[in-house]
């Protein structure tokens with residue numbers, strides 16, 4: 225069980241005049257899938273960096289408040305220790321590649337090699353990742369000769385291979401086609417089934433509604449709304465904070481407004497069908 229607790233955290237990049245994260249307090253629970261949403265520049269990546277300790281180990285600047293992993297300040301961990309607890313998939317998969325490996329297979333093995341895992345265990349885990357991320361056709365390819373989407377999948381495999389309890393995915397589907405995007409969310413579901421904590425920065429609210437448990441909405445460095453996915457993604461206040469709502473929620477909110485009703489607002493198509501699909505005596509529209 226890994227707990228992550230941020231208490232009254234503010235952070236400012238070295239040359240910046242304003243805080244990128246402001247007075248954030250939040251506790252992430254093991255086994256839950258969290259979506260971090262909000263407009264560009266609202267502080268999502270900075271929060272991920274604070275949790276993983278890249279702020280302040282890599283990005284300097286001023287940090288206030290505390291970030292704790294399992295009750296211990298994140299700054300007290302050494303990097304190898306944190307790598308095994310928190311897997312971090314960067315927003316840009318091009319920066320994730322080691323640059324020292326000739327093929328995808330070796331790239332995925334890289335972290336395990338550095339951590340000193342036995343050869344057989346490395347092979348076993350790498351094979352499992354190749355299978356999970358459907359990378360067998362690319363296993364022998366040069367990581368730098370892949371498309372953005374292929375590289376994104378390799379980056380995810382290279383992170384999951386250490387079997388971290390917490391997985392941070394910063395916009396993992398930004399370069400993926402709809403099919404591969406769906407695959408990544410299916411992997412997120414598998415990670416949840418394995419009891420892992422997943423923190424995903426993502427703009428695709430329709431998929432968040434389907435796959436995530438909790439949503440945190442950021443605006444200008446502040447956490448402005450948080451709660452269960454259904455609660456947040458059916459709340460019109462999200463729009464006022466420059467966030468987005470699933471299409472189906474927008475439709476039912478507008479329907480309520482036009483008809484002067486207060487019906488429950490579904491956030492997924494499945495919910496809409498379950499609640500409002502044509503039944504005897506109800507065509508779903510009245």
Ligand SMILES: Nc1ncnc2c1ncn2[C@@H]1O[C@H](COP(=O)(O)OP(=O)(O)OP(=O)(O)O)[C@@H](O)[C@H]1O
Pocket residue numbers: 237238239240244262263264265266267268269270271283315
């Ligand atoms: N390395 C940096 N140096 C200085 N300022 C930075 C740096 N990285 C981010 N910022 C600033 O910090 C603020 C928060 O940025 P952050 O990347 O955390 O937001 P974000 O919500 O992840 O944005 P996006 O959706 O565009 O990835 C922004 O104002 C951004 O300009």
